[in-house]
Amino acid sequence: MYGQATTRSINAVFSLRSYLPFDVLPAWKEVRALPLAEQKQRLRDPETRARLIAAEATMKPRDKILQGGGAATTDPRKPNYDNLFPMLSVDWDDPSVGELSRRQNKHPVDVILDLALDNDNRMFVQPIVNEQPADVLNLLKHPRTLATFSDSGAHVCQEMGSSLQTHLLSYWVRNKQQFTLEEAVRMLTFDNASAWELRDRGLLRTGYAADLVVFDEAGIKPQLPTVEQDLPGGARRLVQKADGIMATVVNGAVAIENGEATGNSAGQVLKGRLAA
16 A cells, blocks of 8 residues: 655645635625726725725634634635745745734735735645645655645646646755655656556666656756636636656657647556556
8 A cells, every 4th residue: 555645735726816815705705806907906905905904804713614624725714824825936935924924014915915916926825735844755755655646637726736746856856855866756757657557657668658758857846836717718727837848758759848739649548457
């Protein structure tokens, strides 16, 4: 038996372009129903700010809601601002909204709105599982865990894990030097293929499928995520791409080159022995 381990915390993701923790409140709904340009204009108005901050004060404390467990991201609970982080970088070392609030002597809602108005693509992440880097590292170093977890398709505008692999290579290998490059590549390829009993995957070997990722070890890292409106009906989703990946080769055909799809779809659905 293996445990699936993330390479970073699992986060609820908020932004001005998608969702904010306060959107369920009537005063906020009124503003958030407007087109984005009008929202930004209203959010710069001091009277509107004061009304929105007053509405935030009516939210239930987190401990009153979480007594029964759960981590739903749309409950009308007051955020723990010391566990809510603006994504200023992808290096897992950004100050929390609470810390910025104390530094600037501003209400946390003011801090969030100032950052969002400065860049309406700004993301805010609320770790909800595996919150501490030390705990994540212990999981990754356990001999019966696999560095494989993703939720990039279920909650398309609230959470995603598409950066987990590039985070392992940039943060844990290059920045923290907790794994060698060779160890990390094995974790992402051979270890997973072996656990799922995919006998012709995970190694460069004669007779194996030619599945390759060509990347720059000194430059690979996640990009900051964005919100795109390209789903049916203009629905929103989170997109996070990567730097430093030159090509993705599937069954010997280049499927993605320098971040762009080539139209070559040579892959197939894979099933391990038990699933098949």
